[in-house]
Structures are given as C-alpha cells and as structure tokens.
Amino acid sequence: MKILYGLKEMTKAKQLILLLTFLLLTASCGYFKKVDYEVKKESLSLTKSTSFDVNKAQMGGKITEASVHGEITNISEKTMRDIVITYKFPRDKVTAKIKFLKPGQTRKFATTRYKAHSARPSFKLGSVTYTKE
Structure with a gap:
C-alpha cells in the first residue's frame, strides 16, 4: 500500500x-535470449531450369531453382541432435537437416530446393530447431 x-x-x-x-x-x-548455435556464410545457389510440365499450361519465363548453403556451429556445451534449419522464401520454406553437432563443431549444410520465378529470390533465416543431450 x-x-x-x-x-x-x-x-x-x-x-x-x-x-x-x-x-x-x-x-x-x-x-537477450541464450542462443546455442551460430549460422554463418549463408549464400544462395541458383540453377536455371528450362524444364516444364507437359500437363500444365505454360506462362512463359524460366524457373530458377534456389537453395541456401551455409555453415552452422554449435556454441553450447551440449550435443545438439535432430537440427532443422528453415529458410523463408517469398512463397515457400526450405529446410536443411543435420543429425547431430557436438560442442564446438561446425558443419556445412544445403537446404532443399525452391522453385523461383525471379532471378535472385530474397530469403531469410526462419528458424533453427533441435534437441539437446
């Protein structure tokens, strides 16, 4: 009172x-939430594709297949398991999966592919999920 x-x-x-x-x-x-990982050296890998589906009407324009490549480092004191790294593109999400990372270990990753209609689609890190031992 x-x-x-x-x-x-x-x-x-x-x-x-x-x-x-x-x-x-x-x-x-x-x-200031504690983070157990560090994602770095992200880059976009692009592949031009002229393939098309014969069962669908074609709108013209080429499709670009994109995937994100990078490295992830475990900066915690415990082993991380079942790591899923998700990136967001304008219309979809792509993921990379890693079985485990020991403390201090760095591993390269590449996400699944995204079919984009632009030459350089924008992307951003969506989430990183994992379980700790």
Whole structure:
C-alpha cells in the first residue's frame, strides 16, 4: 500500500522515468535470449531450369531453382541432435537437416530446393530447431 501511495507523491517526470526503466528491463530480458548455435556464410545457389510440365499450361519465363548453403556451429556445451534449419522464401520454406553437432563443431549444410520465378529470390533465416543431450 505504501508503494502505491509513494507513486502518487512522485512527480510525473519521475513516474515516467520509472515506467521507461521498467519497460526497458522487461524488453531486454526477452531480447537477450541464450542462443546455442551460430549460422554463418549463408549464400544462395541458383540453377536455371528450362524444364516444364507437359500437363500444365505454360506462362512463359524460366524457373530458377534456389537453395541456401551455409555453415552452422554449435556454441553450447551440449550435443545438439535432430537440427532443422528453415529458410523463408517469398512463397515457400526450405529446410536443411543435420543429425547431430557436438560442442564446438561446425558443419556445412544445403537446404532443399525452391522453385523461383525471379532471378535472385530474397530469403531469410526462419528458424533453427533441435534437441539437446
């Protein structure tokens, strides 16, 4: 009860500073989440394709097959198993799967292919899921 009474006695500037401090601390707790991996050296691999499906109407234009290549490093103290790395393209998701990574180990990966209608489709890291031993 004294705390609430003390807030009424504070000036509005002090109340605002207290509120901003509380919000900043709350936001930083969610932002500084511990991450057990590091994904680096991401690059887009492109393959031009002129193949087409005879059962579908053709719209013209070539299809580009894209996949993401990179490296993942386990920066935790425990072995990571059943790792699934997901990347998002404009209309679909692609994944790379790795059975395990020991602490400190780095492994190269390549995702499944994405059929794009643009020459350089945009992509971003969606998620990395795994289980720890």
